[in-house]
Amino acid sequence: MTSGFTHVRDELIHQGFVVGFYNSFFTTPDGEEIQRDVVKHPGAVSAVAMEGNDVWLVRQFRAPLRVQTWELPAGKLDVANEDLELTVVRELEEEIGRHPGTVEELITLHHSPGFCDEFQTVFLCGELSEVPTRHDGPEEEHMTVQKFPIEEAVHMALDGTITDAKTIIGLLAAARRFGV
Incomplete structure (x- = not known):
């Protein structure tokens, strides 16, 4: 219609x-x-990167909010014609030093369709192996990288500790997938 x-x-x-x-x-x-x-906006990807029952989150400075926020590892589509799956793999390697053995599209969303065309594709990534991190920019160089039990991360999303929309949606979609 x-x-x-x-x-x-x-x-x-x-x-x-x-x-x-x-x-x-x-x-x-x-x-x-x-x-x-x-x-x-060119669009972006993010990853619910799972190791067992744990999910990786990053806490980084966000200039518009003037604070650090807990988020899923993520990044904008800034390499011309790069496949979304390759972008999310690159972002995981850069931000948390992990290479996923499995990458599955979980959900695609629009953050603020009232004024912005940005879309975000959230991937569920597993079978993670350690690789050297390749931080891109001062925010990534100074960010905290931490694993949380998925149940705790979902609680953080629901109690207001996490306020980032892609992260809340991605965590809830993953929790539903795993029956959490």
């Missing part, structure tokens, strides 16, 4: 390192032209 809204044009306001800011114009089903603020 179509919405009846038609995209007319985008006007670039600013192109940042990761995202672009646009005035996007649409025609409504009634023929009125409207403008909406839109942030365009």
Whole structure:
């Protein structure tokens, strides 16, 4: 079913390192032209990286929030034409020093569809083997990497310790998969 809204044009306001800011114009089903603020993002991946009943989380500084947050290992799609599975493998190696033997798509989500087109694909990764970490940037160089029992991580997601949407959704999807 179509919405009846038609995209007319985008006007670039600013192109940042990761995202672009646009005035996007649409025609409504009634023929009125409207403008909406839109942030365009290349997309990202994240991993519920499991070792037995434990899940790996990272705690890193997030500039917009001005605090460190617990999150799933994740990264943006910043290598041209790189397959999503290869991206999540690369991110796990960079952030937690683990290479997954199994990679399975768990869920795809949009964080903030009211203003941003970013999608995030969350993968369930297992059979982890240790590899050298290759941190990318100061946030990763200074982050904490820690394993938690999946039950504890889910509790952190539900009690407000974890506030990152992809992490909450990924943990709950994995918990459902494992009957936690």
